[in-house]
Amino acid sequence: MKPTLSIILFTVSSGAGLGLVMLLVVLQAFGLGAPLPLPARLGAWLLGLALVVGGLVASTFHLANPRNAWKAFNRFRTSWLSREGVFSVALLAMAALHVGALWLAGGDAPGLPVLATLVLVLALATLYSTAMIYASLKPIRQWHNPVVPPMYLLMGLATGGVLLSAVEGLAGELGGVTAGATLGLLVAAALVKGVYYGWIARPAGPTINTATGMTRAQVRLLDSGHSHGTFLTHEFGNQLRRLPPWLLRAAGVRARLRPAGARGRGAAARRAGRLGRARRRGRAGGHRGRALALLRRGQARGQPLPRCPAHLSTGPARRLTSRSAGPRAAAAAPGRTP
């Protein structure tokens, strides 16, 4: 997958802003936490809203045709992206009213609890919609799972809690409730993130077999049909060679990080055996082993590794000689669909 900086900025900034706004409503407007002096409270609100607006502006930078961005509100009934846009604009309007009332009439302004409740609901809806943009994408199993929405909510609330604690600390009024809630949210977010990584470690979803319909035999991509990169390889392929080696080491990808040219002719004879080992390890080690074997192969060849769409999954490289054929016993019948 191609990580887009503008979308990462949006997710982090908007999530933190929405989390901050939600905590402000629960702890300040509903009076559950220690009340902040009015300037600090206004400052926290403005910080939260600035983060949300900044995130929304950043998100438009990934559009290839931003002139039509205003049309994104058109499909509220089907599209989570559209819903996110509508909810966030409604949230900003309600929050602006709330901040205005707070500024002009102070904490006892009439109608403030109603506005605060609306802000809370809309902030929840916005964050949930953001999560559902990803969770609704069936082809990408790392996103299409029920852990993604709670993860987004908890991450937003936890980062918002850190910001609120910082504001309260700067105002010299860090309350025990805020600190406790922040700590609890951070722990909960970490726990859910752990569950998420466990969840996506299980192999699931389409394979190259179901993508081609040839389900009765091993299927390998021989040739992707084009000599250079395409939209698909740019958008979904991951250029692993751009990752620094320490990061790969940290991810458990050790050894055999040789440059493509170093794979000499003599190595070709050993390659079949090495790949065989990688494949056996893949079977033994479950999904992690398979993923590592894939990573190693991609790294060794310096090639992009498309993960999605499934029909572009790279298969093991093989020599086209009789000797690298592998055990005959394992050879299945040629691929036919039932």
Next chain:
Amino acid sequence: MRLGLVIDLDNCVGCHACAVACKEWNTSGTTGPLSDYMPYGTDPSGVWFNRIRHYESGEYPDNETVNFPMSCLHCEDADCVTVCPTGASYKRPEDGIVLIDQDKCMGCNLCAWACPYGARELDEQSGTMKKCTLCVDRIYDEQLPEAERQPACVLVCPTRARFFGDLDDPDSDVSRMVAERGGYDLMPELGYKPTNKYLPPRERPSVPTASVEPREEGGLLERIRDLANRAVVR
């Protein structure tokens, strides 16, 4: 009516003529041009609606090469349409063709992420998403002789591996072909209900392989063969 393609994997020889004919027709069609980036440079790339991949299925010696053309499958439950925030992506109720309104698309790429078939490509020049139109500007054109009112890829195919028709009508040629040959859906587990169907390669007896059993090491022939194999860089 549910218009779509039926692709015979038994006949396809992987010549890419369908992709080229598609590009030629559609670059001046309703969603054209299909931009090319640096077509004569060192890293040429561009928009194609139809791409052909080549797969190997099975283990040697019981293996075979399968050429695999893929374009938009015009799914019944097309998530690319559902996720589109602007309403640029739509599925025509009258014939099931999935199209993109180039005047509405904002280029957010979400539909490309929702498509498991990799059928949508962003045109960096126009900043909009583009995809197979099933030659909607051809199949209804009454200026053309009736036999030519078919998608460009179908007309050009030299091995008659591509067929166009109404897959809703059980008596149409394509529906009968699907029923007879066991035509199947790609990635049915995702529930997109693609309209396009693929006909599997026919069963054929394996080629006898006694002559290519491993030979004893070190012979002159073996060394020459090895040398030739090393010269071939895949």
